[in-house]
Amino acid sequence: MRSTERGAFTREERKAALWALLIAAMIALMALMIQQWTRPSLGPWGADQAAASMPGVLDAQPIASRF
Incomplete structure (x- = not known):
């Protein structure tokens, strides 16, 4: 390294x-x-299957609550 350079x-x-x-x-x-x-x-569950509802899921409740 030369002595005239700084840093x-x-x-x-x-x-x-x-x-x-x-x-x-730029990439970011x-x-x-x-x-x-x-x-x-959504992988294999994309498109048509994404809107399919599972029976009983909306009505699911916890068995017991400790609070």
């Missing part, structure tokens, strides 16, 4: 770090935008 990193290293930070920020922003446009995957 622990060279100019090229700081420039590479800045580019890496900008690219990571793009992921957030894509997430807003898409619905979560």
Whole structure:
């Protein structure tokens, strides 16, 4: 390392770090935008089966309450 340089990193290293930070920020922003446009995957229970109700589930009550 030359004695004329200041700091622990060279100019090229700081420039590479800045580019890496900008690219990571762009990827994160793009992921957030894509997430807003898409619905979560329900896997095999998606589409038609997502609205199917299970009998007795809405009427289910706990057997005993300790409170």
